[in-house]
Amino acid sequence: MKINSETIILDSDPVLRTKSKKVDLPLSAEDQALLEDMLQYVKDSQDDEIAQEQGLQPAVGIAAIQLGIPKQMIAVVVPDEDTVYEAALVNPKIISESVQNAYLENGEGCLSVKEEHPGHVFRHARIKVRGYDLTQQKVVTIKAEGYFAIALQHEIDHLSGILYYDRIDPEEPWKEDAEAEVI
Helix, strand or coil, rough: CCCCCCCCCCCCHHHCCCCCCCCCCCCCHHHHHHHHHHHHHHHHCCHHHHHHHCCCCCCCCCEEECCCCCCCCCEEEECCCCCCEEEEEEEEEEEEECCCCCCCCCCCCCCCCCCCCCCCCCCCCCCEEEEEECCCCCCEEEEHHHHHHHHHHHHHCCCCCCCCHHHCCCCCCCCCCCCCCCC
């Protein structure tokens, strides 16, 4: 599936609020191709030249539901100084989380959300996620922290029909948490 700005569903579409279904393993050829395309979209969207050439919005992650496909599949690519954190997961589940929160100083964004929703989105600073990883072709447990942890939680929320702005305090959108890690 060729993914671009036209194929990504916006938050005005109620399908984005549906719960995604578990995916059968081993992956069908169709599901594997879809997840490969999702991962490639995220990678390509981070390359300025390719993104401009193909009209791609910059992204660190995408969930299948954002393409109108209610399956538990996500792709996340987070560059961080010397390394790139990458995951193409099927049936991802957070199995543990830190008490400490983290949030992006300038708030979050989303491929499916065009309108601005300013505010802090509090998430867990550290998480462990279990799921089937496409690149390793096996069930893995990923320990994530910082921006990678935030991106994983954002995409996993999509699988439950939750958008980032659902987590912003409407009374005090920019409230801070002195104990939280600010990214």
